[in-house]
Amino acid sequence: MLDQLSDRLQSVLKFLRGEAKVTEKNMAEALRMIRLALLEADVNYKVVKDFVERVRVKALDQAVLDSLSPAQQVIKIVRDELVAVLGGSDKPLTFAPAPPSILMLVGLQGSGKTTTCGKLARWAKGIAKNPLVVSFDLKRPAAQDQLAMIAESLGVPFYGMTAGRMADPPAALKELVAHTRNRGFDPLLVDTAGRLHIDEELMTELRLVKDTLKPVETIYVGDAMTGQDAVKSAQAFEERIGLTSIILTKLDGDARGGAALSIVSATGRPIKFIGVGEKYDKLEVFHPDRMASRILGMGDILSLIEKAEETVDLKEAEEMVRKLRRQEFTLADFRKQLVQVRKMGSLSQILGSLPRGGPFKDVSKLALDDRKIVQFEAIINSMTAEERAGPRIIDGRRRLRIARGSGRPVSDVNQLLKQFFEMGRMMKKPGFTKMLSKLP
Numbered sequence: 493m494l495d496q497l498s499d500r501l502q503s504v505l506k507f508l509r510g511e512a513k514v515t516e517k518n519m520a521e522a523l524r525m526i527r528l529a530l531l532e533a534d535v536n537y538k539v540v541k542d543f544v545e546r547v548r549v550k551a552l553d554q555a556v557l558d559s560l561s562p563a564q565q566v567i568k569i570v571r572d573e574l575v576a577v578l579g580g581s582d583k584p585l586t587f588a589p590a591p592p593s594i595l596m597l598v599g600l601q602g603s604g605k606t607t608t609c610g611k612l613a614r615w616a617k618g619i620a621k622n623p624l625v626v627s628f629d630l631k632r633p634a635a636q637d638q639l640a641m642i643a644e645s646l647g648v649p650f651y652g653m654t655a656g657r658m659a660d661p662p663a664a665l666k667e668l669v670a671h672t673r674n675r676g677f678d679p680l681l682v683d684t685a686g687r688l689h690i691d692e693e694l695m696t697e698l699r700l701v702k703d704t705l706k707p708v709e710t711i712y713v714g715d716a717m718t719g720q721d722a723v724k725s726a727q728a729f730e731e732r733i734g735l736t737s738i739i740l741t742k743l744d745g746d747a748r749g750g751a752a753l754s755i756v757s758a759t760g761r762p763i764k765f766i767g768v769g770e771k772y773d774k775l776e777v778f779h780p781d782r783m784a785s786r787i788l789g790m791g792d793i794l795s796l797i798e799k800a801e802e803t804v805d806l807k808e809a810e811e812m813v814r815k816l817r818r819q820e821f822t823l824a825d826f827r828k829q830l831v832q833v834r835k836m837g838s839l840s841q842i843l844g845s846l847p848r849g850g851p852f853k854d855v856s857k858l859a860l861d862d863r864k865i866v867q868f869e870a871i872i873n874s875m876t877a878e879e880r881a882g883p884r885i886i887d888g889r890r891r892l893r894i895a896r897g898s899g900r901p902v903s904d905v906n907q908l909l910k911q912f913f914e915m916g917r918m919m920k921k922p923g924f925t926k927m928l929s930k931l932p
């Protein structure tokens with residue numbers, strides 16, 4: 493996600509860290525690098541110009557120049573400006589004071605509206621809400637079925653529209669209200685039709701739906717991979733229909749980040765969620781400050797800690813750290829860790845949240861993917877307690893038995909043991925021990 497932009501900006505930070513003093517000359521060089529990085533990321537020209545100018549004025553302030561670590565100060569200024577263009581403070585989704593809250597999704601064809609409807613329903617269930625997904629998409633015959641199927645797979649109720657009903661929107665609304673009355677649905681997630689281009693017909697239809705439903709949120713769903721096109725169409729939707737917020741999808745496939753860094757300034761509307769994959773759990777609440785840290789390679793440790801707090805048993809974690817320190821870490825402990833990692837979500841997501849380099853540098857070498865975690869668990873389950881405590885005793889015959897027991901090939905058993913021993917070696921390295929010693 494935003495890898496190209498991230499690499500470029502990180503090289504600016506590296507350049508600054510290497511300079512003892514901040515001078516007009518090296519600042520001019522840093523600003524030139526920032527400007528190029530943003531332009532190459534396809535960020536709107538005016539946003540780039542303002543960004544660079546604000547950093548320049550702040551960085552050449554006498555108080556910054558006289559400070560003990562001017563380079564660090566400038567890095568902080570860049571980070572703060574990045575947070576600002578991403579929207580500043582967090583802006584949570586709005587719910588109506590009296591339920592149901594109607595959230596209407598609009599956007600161009602294929603931007604991810606229907607998928608996001610499903611993701612939002614799943615998210616709403618997760619915060620103990622009772623969502624209903626509603627399809628107002630009459631353009632494609634299969635559109636209603638698509639959302640109905642998504643709803644079923646998520647265990648969320650679905651409400652569809654027919655062309656006849658849509659001919660008379662007030663009547664359609666009345667029916668919808670009657671359907672939801674006394675059933676406590678909240679929010680109502682309304683999917684709408686998309687078009688390849690913005691045209692009169694679409695705008696008229698969406699205006700009608702909006703005027704009838706009076707949604708508390710009209711959310712523009714934009715495909716981040718389309719860069720400035722997503723920004724331009726967001727502006728058009730804002731002018732013609734009026735938006736309250738933005739969800740950027742397909743950020744997982746966007747290396748450049750031009751849409752993410754321009755859309756808030758261009759529309760004046762906040763990004764509230766981002767889509768980071770096709771599956772329905774791949775929706776993240778958007779936090780500008782965390783995104784800025786991620787882009788600058790400072791790692792989104794906050795999100796990681798939050799996730800860990802939700803799922804990890806603290807007592808167990810402390811016990812694990814103690815064992816690691818004494819190097820008594822066994823396969824039984826390894827299995828416990830795998831279970832915890834699995835509970836925290838996908839491993840690639842976790843690894844993506846860690847700062848690059850430092851003690852975490854070797855973590856990616858472990859080459860664990862999410863499927864592997866489940867397989868490794870199965871393999872460890874097929875071992876005896878003795879084997880788990882002292883895996884050195886696992887010889888060829890034992891490997892074969894474990895493989896049969898777990899339904900995995902022997903090569904998987906070998907791989908698991910190899911990685912476990914590798915991990916042991918990694919943990920004995922000074923960087924890792926140092927990191928552990930910093931933990932409570």
Ligand SMILES: Nc1nc2c(ncn2[C@@H]2O[C@H](COP(=O)(O)OP(=O)(O)OP(=O)(O)O)[C@@H](O)[C@H]2O)c(=O)[nH]1
Nearest residue numbers: 601602603604605606607686741742767768769770
């Ligand atoms: N990688 C990735 N793919 C996504 C994401 N969100 C949606 N998609 C994919 O984008 C494609 C289009 O998604 P839809 O939800 O059908 O888009 P839509 O806006 O409803 O399209 P129309 O109804 O035709 O206007 C699908 O293949 C989705 O799986 C995301 O965050 N990441």
Ligand SMILES: [Mg+2]
Nearest residue numbers: 605606629635
């Ligand atoms: Mg759709």
